[in-house]
Structures are given as C-alpha cells and as structure tokens.
Amino acid sequence: MNLIIVPFHDWRKIKKEGFRTRDAHFIESLQQSNRIEKIIIINRPTTLLEIVLKKKKRKIEGRSIFNRNGFQLIEVNPTTYIVDYISKDIYGQIMRKFLWFIDEFSNDKYIDFINECIGKLQICTYNLLSQNVFAHKLISKLNPQKSVFDAWDNFCLIDDYFSIKKQIKQGYVSYSQNVDLWITNSRDNIDYFSKEFNLSEIILIKNGLDVNRFNLNANYRIPKDINNIQKPIVGFGGKITQTINIELLNYAILNNPEVSFVLIGQILDDEIFESIVKLNNVHYLGDKFYDEYPNYVNAFDICLVPYYIEENKKSGTNPIKVYEYLALNKKVIGTNGNGLEDLEGYLYLIHNKKELSNEIKRGIKNEKPKMDFNKNSWQTKTNEFLNLLQ
Template identity: 30%
Template sequence: MENHDFIITSLQSWDIEIGSTIKNTTLEISKANRVLYVNPPLDHMTWFRGEETKSYKRRMEVIEKRVPPLRRINSNLWVVDCPFMVYSINRLPFNWLFDLFNYINNKKIADQILKSAQELGFNNYIHLIDTDIYRSQYLKELIKPSLSIYYCRDFVIGRDYWKKNGTRLEPLLAAKSDMVLVNSTYFAKRFKEYNPNTYPIETGVNLSLYDITQQWAIPEDIQQIPYPIIGYTGSINSVRLDSDLLFKLAQQRPDYSFVFVGPEDNVFSQHPLHQLKNVYFLGKKKIDLLPAYIMAFDVCINPQLLNEITDGNYPLKIDEYLAMGKPTVATQTHTMNDIFREYTFLPHNETEYLKALDSAVSEIKDEQKKEARIAFAHTHSWENSVKKIYQLINKFV
C-alpha cells in the first residue's frame, strides 16, 4: 500500500521515552504513506499535577503558543499537539454527564485534526485508533475517515482507571469501527462479539536496534556480576510481574544472578528481593542500550502474573530477547503458548520455573537453537506487521 493518508490517534504520546508499538507501526507506515499522528491532549488534572516529562513540556509549549502545534518528523510523518486542554472527566458520577463532556473533548480534538489535515492536504484518510477509547469515541462521526480502524493491543479496561467507562465504551467503539485489529487470538475472540471484521495481527521488533551482528560492549554496571545471569528488561511493574515468584526463584537458585534493567514501581522498590545477594536492580536505561544488556544476559525471563491484563497481551520483549538469540523463560499465557511455544520455556509455577531456568542455562552454548530463535524473531519485523495491516485494509476495501 502506497500514497495513502493515515491519521493515528493513540493513548501514547509521540514523545514517550520508552519503546512503543504504535510509534514503530507509525514509522513503518510512513515509509510509503503520509501520516498525521495526533498526540493525546493535556487534560486539566495532568496540568494541575504538573510533570517533568518531555511530552508534558512539549504540550505546554504548544498551549502557551511558544511553538506551533504541527511538527514534521520525516518526509511523510507529522505530529500535531493540541493547543488546548481538555476536561478531566473520568470521575464524573453519571454516564450521561461523562458522555456529554467526552463529546465536547472529542469535538475540540476533531476540529484540530481537520485543521491540520487541511493544512497538509490530506484526503480520504484512514483513521487508526490505538486503544484510545475516550478521546476517539466520536471521531468517526466528526472527522469522517474513509476507513475507521480500532486497534486494541492491550487489555486496558482491566485497570482501575478504565473499568467504569472503558468497559462500557470500548465495545461501542469497536462495533462502529469498520475494522478491528488485535495483537492476539485471545483478544480476537472477545472483539468478534462486537465486530465480525476483527483480525489478529502480530506486532514487531526493531531489528535495526536488536541486531545480534553488531559489536555490543558489556555495560560497566553488569561486568562484575557473576554468571550465569538471568535477566529482564522493561518496566518492573507489580501489576504484570510476579515479585513473590521471583523472590522464591532467587532463593532456590543462589548460584544464578538475577538482573533487572528498568524502572521499578513502589511494590518492587520495597520488596525483599532487594535484600538478596544474587539479585541486582540496575535501574532505567536508554532504549539504545538495552540490546547490550540483553547480550550480557545468559537467559532472559518474563515472569508475568497470570491475569486478565497479561493473558492475551503480546509481550514485545520476547521478540527482543529472541532476536538477540537468548534462551527465554516466560510464564505460560495464552499468547505465549499461541505464538512462542516452540522457541521459549513456558512454566506455570515455581517448580516448573526452576526446571525451565536450569534447562535454559544448559542451552546457552547451543548455536543451532540460538539461530532458530533469531530466525523466528525476524519473522516479526515491523515491516511484516504493517504488511498484514495493509493486506487486511485491501481485503476490506
């Protein structure tokens, strides 16, 4: 697919400081098509709290008219920041009141989208909604795209913030979209109840970054850690990761070093894991340094809790681990079993985890399995992921 216009609305800011599925998807689409990426507008509650993030500072600069709303990222890609704030509405007590103010917010966003689209000369655009349940709820009616696609890649309505209004509104948004894309067959089963034009697609991995052929220097803060190293990269979040399981594993395998690279939430930062001599928390790192850490690991892990948020989620980090050739142990979720079972160890409990870790350590020098992991990860490139989106669009049209 070439020379089409796309408008993308998302929960994630373009200026997010961690890896992002939607950013990589957007960049891939922009290689052959024009794209307008709409940054989520600042709401009054976030403005009141204030933040030190790059995204917050950028939006404030636009609101204060110190920089223009529209900026160009590459020859085919623009990002627009809304030069206004929207109402904070999630705590409103009545559905009708929430819907009223949500429509007002949607209308302001739609007007900015139409203004930017006109400025760029966008026509017959395809609208891709990246799990933006509230702010994109009425955009199909307001901006009138040639095709409206709802893309669900996470079970956001399982979180407290979304449970009241998101549970009610996501089925409505999916039903009125022309097409629904999801990143697992687990999600596909649920969304087919709302929209028969629902299709699972697999996301991708940044193969130019996670490139095992490059020369990766071992980071200084991991050089003195004893081997074998059992490693994890990413957000260390107690909603997704099983802290108590990790504590038991580290106790049972004192000869293994357990290394975590990423920001911790409050549960993990205060957990007894920090008291174990074979557990190391190295903190948040820049994205372009993560492959060097993965290369320094002997085995990679993703010890997720099994819940409604994780069971159908597509764990992008697994592709990153496999692209670097690493033996990988991860909790057996629906998606892990559906997609990655031939290339990873998928335990259910502590006993199975211990056996899986030992088996993974025994595969550290197995070059044949290493090459198979790398080859499999390369089938999950962003190019292949976006090609599937194009094929589904063409099929639908």
C-alpha cells in the same frame, strides 16, 4: 495512502524513552513504508503541569506549520506531522485523571483544529488507525475512508484503570460501533473482546521485532552498570506491573543464589516492585533508553517472562521483549500463556515455580532453533495492517 494515527502514548514520551512500545513501533515502521504518503499523528492532550512533572520537553522537535490557542501542527519529517494540544485545564486534569483524556480528545476545538490541519496539508482522503481506547469520541467525529482500532492489551483487566472500568468498556463499545475493523496482539484478546462486545471478527497481528536494533551482527557494548555483576545473569527487561508473577520470580531468586537476577524497566506498580525479594543477587538497574536497551539484553545469559497465566490476572499482553530476547539468541524461559504458547518451539515454557527454578539450574545453553525474524519484523506487521486497509 494518507494515514491518521492516534497512538496511546504521547509523542513526547515516545521521544524521551525511545520507540519501544507497540504504537511507537507501528509509527516508526509506517514512516519507512513506501506505501504511505503522509502520516498525521494526533497527539494525546496534555498540560504544562504534566510535561514538567514527567520531565518531558515542552517543545516538539520539528517545524511549526500552524498554531492557535494551545493547538499546534508540527512537521517532524517530510512525511510525518504531529497535531499537538497543550490544554490550560490543569485543574481538570488533576481532578478527573484518566477521564480527562476522554473529554479532551473530544474537545470540539481540538477536532476543528485537526480537520483544519488535514485541509492545510491538502489531504483529501485518509485512513485511520487508533490505538487509544480513550480517544473513542474523537474517532466517531472523523471521516476516514477506512478505520481500524488496534485493541492491544485489555484495559478492562489492568488494575490501574479499575476505577474507570465502566468508561473503558464504553470506549470499546464505541469502537465496536464506529470503526470498520479491529486488530489485536493476542488470542486472549480475541476471545475476550469477541464475547464481551459481540464482534464478529478481530484480526490477529502480533507484536514484532525491531530487526535493526536487535541483531546478532550488531556491535554491542557492555554497559558499566552490568559489567561487574556476577554471571550467569538472568534478566528481565520490561515494565514492572501486576502481570509479573511475584511468587514465581521470588522462588527462582531464593533457590538460585549463585545466579544474578537483573531487572530493567519502569516501575509502574510500586507494590509489585516492593514484593520482589531484594537479596544480594538481585539488581534493579532502572529504566533505559530504548537504543541502549539491546546492550543489556545482549549481556543477559537467560531471559525471563515470569507472567501470570490466571485469567483474572492477565491483561491480554503479547510481550515484545520475547522477540527481542530470541533475536539475540538467548535462552528464554516464560510462562505458558500470554501468546508464548505459539512460540513454544523457540523458548522454554514452564507451568509453575519449580519448573522455572529447575530450568535456570539447567544452565544457559539455548538448544532451541532460531525463528525467522524477518517474518516477525515490525515492517512485516505493518504491511499486514496496510494490506487490511487495501
């Protein structure tokens, strides 16, 4: 089977941070599948300004096969190819922001180049997986045997995209008309998308676990910047965004001064980060490369998923971090929602700030049974996806 993938995150970002997001995990797992012949990854358009400002490498590692006027086809391994597009339209990207990506994904010259690359790789038939709502115009101009849209998280509910909510909805409408099948990562998303876009069926494929990186038999080290932090450590590893319930987290911090709270991850919402009380028992260690991150999770004693459960504050998430926490046999405390209710047998669900604080006070012992991590591996998830195509 040949497969074209349109991920949400661009390849430079994936390589810089590690394969830690849902789209990156799908790519990494599909590369290892013996059911795949060739993978073409259609990279998100970018400009040199974005590359410089976000401190990414301009050159994508691999063998350049074909290039023309900012477009390039790169072989990154014997089965995987990147179609890359560096636009000269820096002014347009600055002025149009998110909307610029919708326009550039549908650039006729980019689409022509993509089709030319398919021909050069001697691919006669292919299936398509898009995980990018901004690429809906591109998808409508390709000709796969079967097409799947992965509607991970709900971009209609994410504050960063509120100003273009109308265009986001238009993207979802376009996918409802131009692909064969939708998959998503949470039941909340199934409910929302089914009603909002009149979809008769959406297949649930939840997030999974990287069983190679997160494994109790691995030889983890203790990083220097966490080694001297007083135990017990209550840890959170993930993006700091609107989904974090600040009231819940701050109450736990204030009422457990003897416990160290360690936060790791990108700050995507400065206001949320500034709202976290910065007492002596709070330690923000920055973002970590994904291959280093398991060492930190292993150093945690208790792991948190302190997310909002109110409908107007959720984003249809199904946290990957939960599976990673559980794989290292940590006591996991999370709010009742965001797909965690399906994992109730393996973690400690709480419904309010007092329950969270009290559960932390009960100590670090994890009395919950272990889940079957192979059934929740990314390889299992991508096999579910491939089965849908066949």
